[in-house]
Amino acid sequence: MGTIFGPNDDSAPLVSKRILRKLSGITNAENEEAGGAVPASSRTLSTFSGVFCPVVLSMFSVLLFLRIGFVVGQAGILETIGLFLLSYFILGLTVLSICAISTNGAIEGGGCYFMISRALGPEFGGSIGTLFFFANVFSSALYTTGCVEGLIDNFGVGGYLGEDKGLPEGRWWAFLYGSCIVAINCLVCLIGARLFARMSVGILAVVMVSALSVIISVFVLNSEILVSIPKTNMLVYNETTVDGPYINGSYTGLSTITMRGNLYSNYTKDYTTNKQLSFAVVFAVLFSGVTGIMAGANMSGDLKDPSKAIPRGTISAITFTFVTYIIVSCLVAASCDKYVTE
Numbered sequence: 001m002g003t004i005f006g007p008n009d010d011s012a013p014l015v016s017k018r019i020l021r022k023l024s025g026i027t028n029a030e031n032e033e034a035g036g037a038v039p040a041s042s043r044t045l046s047t048f049s050g051v052f053c054p055v056v057l058s059m060f061s062v063l064l065f066l067r068i069g070f071v072v073g074q075a076g077i078l079e080t081i082g083l084f085l086l087s088y089f090i091l092g093l094t095v096l097s098i099c100a101i102s103t104n105g106a107i108e109g110g111g112c113y114f115m116i117s118r119a120l121g122p123e124f125g126g127s128i129g130t131l132f133f134f135a136n137v138f139s140s141a142l143y144t145t146g147c148v149e150g151l152i153d154n155f156g157v158g159g160y161l162g163e164d165k166g167l168p169e170g171r172w173w174a175f176l177y178g179s180c181i182v183a184i185n186c187l188v189c190l191i192g193a194r195l196f197a198r199m200s201v202g203i204l205a206v207v208m209v210s211a212l213s214v215i216i217s218v219f220v221l222n223s224e225i226l227v228s229i230p231k232t233n234m235l236v237y238n239e240t241t242v243d244g245p246y247i248n249g250s251y252t253g254l255s256t257i258t259m260r261g262n263l264y265s266n267y268t269k270d271y272t273t274n275k276q277l278s279f280a281v282v283f284a285v286l287f288s289g290v291t292g293i294m295a296g297a298n299m300s301g302d303l304k305d306p307s308k309a310i311p312r313g314t315i316s317a318i319t320f321t322f323v324t325y326i327i328v329s330c331l332v333a334a335s336c337d338k339y340v341t342e
Contacts, residue, residue: 044194045193045194045299045304046309047303047308047312049198050299050303050313051314052296052317053200053201053204054200054296055293055295055313055317055318057200057203057204057292058292059292059318060321062146062147063289063290064207064328065150066149067289068332069336070342071083071285072329072332073266074267075279076263076264077329080329080333081326084325088318091318092318095314095318098112098115098294098314099311099314101119102300102307103311105118106307107307108300109302110300110301111301112128112294112297112298115297139291139292140185144178145178147181151167152167152177156168156169193301193302221251223253224251225251226250226251227251228248229249232271235269236271249339250336250340251336252337254331254334254335255334258333258335262341267279290325293314293317296309296317297310297314
């Protein structure tokens with residue numbers, strides 16, 4: 001056994017050390033120590049394209065466009081602001097740790113794996129990196145599901161844009177749409193970080209135009225608009241009324257009366273599962289939408305100056321998303337009655 005794993009001592013076997021070091025991104029650092037430095041030409045990403053854009057896009061998930069109304073309707077605007085403060089306080093502690101590690105020496109490829117490995121050792125870096133990998137897998141599934149839901153709501157049969165003709169609906173159709181989206185994302189990642197950065201900037205521009213249109217529309221449309229409640233909501237409809245006309249809620253425009261109605265929490269049942277909602281459930285939905293702060297740090301091997309780009313880009317990104325979330329939440333609470341948001 002000694003000939004395979006090296007000398008029989010108290011240290012970890014050489015094979016497992018190599019695996020852990022590879023997982024934790026230490027290989028590049030060893031290469032540089034040996035004189036094989038990574039060429040500077042391979043580091044092309046700036047703070048904006050390499051850190052700010054990926055972090056903002058990771059944090060602007062389904063929460064911004066699909067779940068803000070749900071959170072405000074269930075928790076009320078006061079509790080929603082408290083939930084955001086709590087969430088960003090937790091994120092802030094993590095971000096400060098990232099900033100401390102990224103500014104304490106040279107940062108090589110490997111992102112958070114490398115940083116954790118340098119602070120705690122390759123064994124911790126590899127194990128935490130493996131957990132982080134699976135977290136990203138489930139996070140990608142969440143974002144893909146939200147994208148499919150948005151497509152079907154708008155372009156499906158009976159959707160806002162599909163009307164009587166549109167994309168077919170159903171569990172397997174949704175699975176097909178999601179698989180196509182994942183395949184496109186995989187192709188972008190396989191091509192390389194440069195294409196990823198360019199795609200991130202373009203997608204961020206689309207997201208910001210959409211977010212600005214939401215904010216501007218609240219000030220432009222001050223008249224009351226009826227909003228139809230989906231007939232899949234069997235807490236509102238029953239077997240008799242489901243075949244009848246739509247039951248409507250109201251978009252009131254900016255109104256102090258509407259804001260007062262959305263001040264406090266009012267936890268109801270989820271019409272998709274018929275289960276009672278609670279503070280813990282709503283907080284879980286909200287917190288899943290503000291994660292993704294590691295997206296910039298994971299680009300460390302492609303950043304021109306990672307020691308400066310990671311802290312600056314990450315802090316500016318979480319500040320930007322926090323302000324945006326608070327503004328959109330307040331506007332939703334002041335313009336949509338509780339019947340719509342719930």
